[in-house]
Amino acid sequence: MVFICEGQSAAGSITSCRDVNNQAVFVLKGKPLNVWDLKRDVMYKNDEMYNLMQALNVEDNTEGLRYEKVILATDADVDGSRSCQRMNRVLSIDSAK
Secondary structure: OEEEEEOHHHHHHHHHHOOOOOOEEEEEOOOOOOOOOOOHHHHHHOHHHHHHHHHHOOOOOHHHOOOOOEEEEOOOOHHHHHHHHHHHHHHOHHHOO
């Protein structure tokens, strides 16, 4: 299981109470890139998206997803909602151009 957190504040509480043997934490820095109409090579040029795709093992498709469960931990505000939408798009990369 991996927790994708929007910022260090959300990651702090998750990191302190997770099971380190089977739960990972990935902290997003800044707002996620909107990848809706982007080709993969453009996504690879964005360091944050590239690191996330590498960590999840979804560079080409979601068949090799490294984790059984992916949990998006965001703030309950407009920015958090947008981050969730953008991360859902990254995870549906099979349909990317």
